[in-house]
Structures are given as C-alpha cells and as structure tokens.
Amino acid sequence: MTSRLLSAIPQYVFWELDARRAAARAAGRTLIDVGIGSPDQPIAPVVVEAMQRAAAERALSGYPYFKGDPAFFAAVTRYMDERFAVRLDPTRELIALAGSKEGLAELVLASVNPGDVVLIPAVHYPVYARAPKLAGATAVCVPTLPDGRLDLDAIAPDDLTRARMLVVNYPTNPTTATVTLAEYERLVAFAQRHALLLVSDLAYSELSFDGFVVPSVLQVPGAHAVAVELHTCSKSFNMAGVRIAFMAGNAQAIETLDQYRANIGYGVSTFAQRAGTAAFTHHATIVPPVVAEYRARRDALVGAFHAHGWPISTPMATMYLWLPIPAGFDDWGWVDALIAGPGVVVTPGIAFGEAGRGHFRISFVQPPDALARAAALIASVTSPVPAS
Ligand SMILES: Cc1ncc(COP(=O)(O)O)c(C=O)c1O
Structure with a gap:
C-alpha cells in the first residue's frame, strides 16, 4: 500500500x-x-570522544528533549555568534534536527496546505521539490539569472499569490553559486513584501575557498521575522552519518516544526546532539x-x-x-x-x-x-x- x-x-x-x-x-x-x-x-577525534562519552552516560539514554539538548543549543548559539555575529535566543529561535534534509521536509509538511505553492530554485537539492509534493502543495521553480541569483521577477503573479515559502541554498549544490549579504537583503525584502517564509539551506556554510567567507541570511537586519536557516554537521565536520543539524531564526516557524515533530517522534538522539555540541564548540580548529x-x-x-x-x-x-x-x-x-x-x-x-x-x-x-x-x-x- x-x-x-x-x-x-x-x-x-x-x-x-x-x-x-x-x-x-x-x-x-x-x-x-x-x-x-x-x-x-x-570525524575529528574530539567529536568521536564526545560521542563515546555520551554513549556511556546512562542519563543520556532516555528519550531526548523534544526541541533540543541545552548543551547543543549553548554550543550552537556560541557558534552562530562567533562565526556570523548572529545573536539567537536559544529558547525560541533554535531546534535540533536529525539532518537538514529531514528538517526541511518536516518544516514544509508542518507549514503548508494542499494547493499552496513553495518557491524553489530551478536547479535544486531534490528534497525542495519532493517535500511540497508530499504535503499536497506545488513546488514552483524560480529560474536563475546568469550570476546565480534567483530571477524573482519571473515568478507568475498567481504562483506568488499562492506562495507560502521561498527556499534558497547558497553556496548551491550542485551549481556552486554563491551570494553576498546584499543578495540576502534583497531576498528578505521580497519575503517581507509577499508574506513568505524564507528558508535558507546553509549546508555548505564552511566549505568555501580563497578567502571567500559564506554569509548567513540572519545577518540581515529584520531577517529573524521572516527567515529560518538550516545548518548541518554533515559536510563541514564529515558527520553525514551521525545525522545532526539545526534550524535557527523565525520563532513561529520553529514552534510549528516543534509541534509537528512532537506528533511523530521524540526529538534528535542525545548522542548525536553531544557529537554536534563538540563539533560546533571546536569549529575553529576542526x-x-x-x-x-x-x-x-x-x-x-x-x-x-x-x-x-x-x-x-x-x-x-x-x-x-x-x-x-x-x-x-x-x-x-x-x-x-x-x-x-x-x-x-x-x-x-x-x-x-x-x-x-x-x-x-x-x-x-x-x-x-x-x-x-x-x-x-x-x-x-x-x-x-x-x-x-
Ligand atoms: C543543499 C543540501 N542540503 C542538505 C543536504 C543534506 O544535509 P543533511 O545531511 O544535514 O540532511 C545536502 C546533502 O547533500 C545538500 O547538498
């Protein structure tokens, strides 16, 4: 069936x-x-050791916190401040995820209704198109300009009226396109104008070269009101199999995702969160x-x-x-x-x-x-x- x-x-x-x-x-x-x-x-030895210690701690083998382990939130809050100068309220603006792929899919399932539109880049990581379909919504592809930015003027008015969410991913898998903070300012303004949740998948936040430093959409003033950003340990820390990530930003979207997940699961394994805690704590050396x-x-x-x-x-x-x-x-x-x-x-x-x-x-x-x-x-x- x-x-x-x-x-x-x-x-x-x-x-x-x-x-x-x-x-x-x-x-x-x-x-x-x-x-x-x-x-x-x-995986860095300091992360492996943290996982081993967590596995031996009886207190961590019960059901995890629904939203996230306080130690993980503390490490992530510090990381976002050190790395992007983004200040977060860990009680309202963070949720732990068992991978950003799952998290993004769950956010879509929790947030949109059949008939709604989710705007996604024309060349995209597959879950952006598949999660809306699983929700009975429509994923509408936004064409890309030659410089890698989205051609927002090309979105049909009817699609824009029905749109609830705009998903972006810079640096982009697979095209490798990057953006500056100025582009995030344009996207935040667009989301504000059209009452969209701006979802930024920052899976490659650390994998940049030759002096280019990847920005965060949450650096844009006012972004917390319309945007969430997904970060993962999978790429930057070689931890794809551990399944640990987080979403930061808009408190309402995080509350919605938390509510959705409480119905179907028990939060993210505390062992994985302790591994993530070690990774984000030691990001500057790892x-x-x-x-x-x-x-x-x-x-x-x-x-x-x-x-x-x-x-x-x-x-x-x-x-x-x-x-x-x-x-x-x-x-x-x-x-x-x-x-x-x-x-x-x-x-x-x-x-x-x-x-x-x-x-x-x-x-x-x-x-x-x-x-x-x-x-x-x-x-x-x-x-x-x-x-x-
Ligand atoms: C753009 C993008 N987002 C998310 C993911 C998946 O990340 P995670 O392992 O956190 O689910 C990938 C993996 O290739 C990716 O390329």
Whole structure:
C-alpha cells in the first residue's frame, strides 16, 4: 500500500544511480565513485570522544528533549555568534534536527496546505521539490539569472499569490553559486513584501575557498521575522552519518516544526546532539583542515581538466564541480558511458530538476590523485566541452 501523494513522486535519482553502480560492481568493474556527496574524511577525534562519552552516560539514554539538548543549543548559539555575529535566543529561535534534509521536509509538511505553492530554485537539492509534493502543495521553480541569483521577477503573479515559502541554498549544490549579504537583503525584502517564509539551506556554510567567507541570511537586519536557516554537521565536520543539524531564526516557524515533530517522534538522539555540541564548540580548529583538503581536491580536479583542454571555471565553494555534458550524450547516456567506459560514477544533472538536464556533477569525495585520474578518464571519453 502506497499513498497517492507518494506514488505520484518519481523515483529518487540517487537510487537509480546506486543501482547502476551496484550492477557494474557485480560485473567485476572497479569504479572511481564521485557521484554522491557523502564526505569521506574522518570525524575529528574530539567529536568521536564526545560521542563515546555520551554513549556511556546512562542519563543520556532516555528519550531526548523534544526541541533540543541545552548543551547543543549553548554550543550552537556560541557558534552562530562567533562565526556570523548572529545573536539567537536559544529558547525560541533554535531546534535540533536529525539532518537538514529531514528538517526541511518536516518544516514544509508542518507549514503548508494542499494547493499552496513553495518557491524553489530551478536547479535544486531534490528534497525542495519532493517535500511540497508530499504535503499536497506545488513546488514552483524560480529560474536563475546568469550570476546565480534567483530571477524573482519571473515568478507568475498567481504562483506568488499562492506562495507560502521561498527556499534558497547558497553556496548551491550542485551549481556552486554563491551570494553576498546584499543578495540576502534583497531576498528578505521580497519575503517581507509577499508574506513568505524564507528558508535558507546553509549546508555548505564552511566549505568555501580563497578567502571567500559564506554569509548567513540572519545577518540581515529584520531577517529573524521572516527567515529560518538550516545548518548541518554533515559536510563541514564529515558527520553525514551521525545525522545532526539545526534550524535557527523565525520563532513561529520553529514552534510549528516543534509541534509537528512532537506528533511523530521524540526529538534528535542525545548522542548525536553531544557529537554536534563538540563539533560546533571546536569549529575553529576542526574546519580549516577539512577545507584545506577540499581545496587540494578542487585544485587537482580543475588542474587535470585544464590539462586535458576542458576550459572550466574554478568553484569558490561547496565540494562539487558542475559541468556541461558533452554534445552527443543525454544525462543517463553520459553517466552510462562513463561507467561502462573508464569506470567513473558521476551524478546526472536531472537529479536536481529539469533545469539541471544537460549538466553533470562531480563530488570531491576522493583524494586529489584519484580525482585527477577521474578527470583524465572523463576527458578521454570525449573532446573538450565549451566554457561553463
Ligand atoms: C543543499 C543540501 N542540503 C542538505 C543536504 C543534506 O544535509 P543533511 O545531511 O544535514 O540532511 C545536502 C546533502 O547533500 C545538500 O547538498
């Protein structure tokens, strides 16, 4: 038995990719997997030790606090102040999440009604489109301007009237687009004007290079009245499997999400929250080596593509390269050609919506030498592509 709403949602593209990878491995192929963006670097020892200590503490093995562990909230409040100079009231403006993907989906399910519209970027992380559908609402794609900002003027008046929420994600997975605080000011003003909840997914807040520091929407004066921001330990701290994240900002949205979750669960595992507490407490020492490794990977990958005549630009943030698929291939045709030929697994652009069609994504989830080899192998399949 499957609900009508769930049945109406197309299969998750990463499942399809998993199936193709598994089939190739079952046939004895050795693959370089740069498909899914699951960090491969180790969790910092100070975080592992905190998890071990938490596991041994009887008092932590009962049901967790619904909204969040006070120790986690204290660490996150300090982190937001140190990192962004954003002051939060931990009693009203924070909630712990078992991952920002789940949190964002739950926020949508808790906040919108059938018939409502959720505005999302045309090229998007899949949950932005899928959660509204699960809520019986409509996800409407907002086209992107050449500089990566949303073309807000392109939203149809009727969609804008029905819209309850606008989801943004800078630095962007998969396009690697970034914005300055001035763009967040424009988005906050737009949300105020149209009574929207502005939801900013800041999953890549720390993964930026060459001196670029990622801003927070909550730095905009008045943003707390219309915006929430999701942060996660998955990428910055290599903790994707721990499932710990948080949402900060608008107190009403946080209250709504808290109410929703009380009906279906028990809050986030206290062990995970203690791991998150250690991570955010020690962010200033944990993050720089993680970023240095990603920068080395980015440079190895970009350098190898350049050496093979691909005129690609260098991303300023995230852990991805987003490239046009060479002429003569469609999305799955290109993915299959790379698996069947040199044995490289990449993500097809359609995983990120129709507007992603014609591109592919490479994740920096292998050491620099393996990434350089992957680039050489990819380049060997075809001739150079035009500049991205
Ligand atoms: C933009 C974006 N948001 C959220 C997530 C998922 O984060 P989490 O592990 O916190 O659910 C990802 C993972 O790739 C992502 O790219």
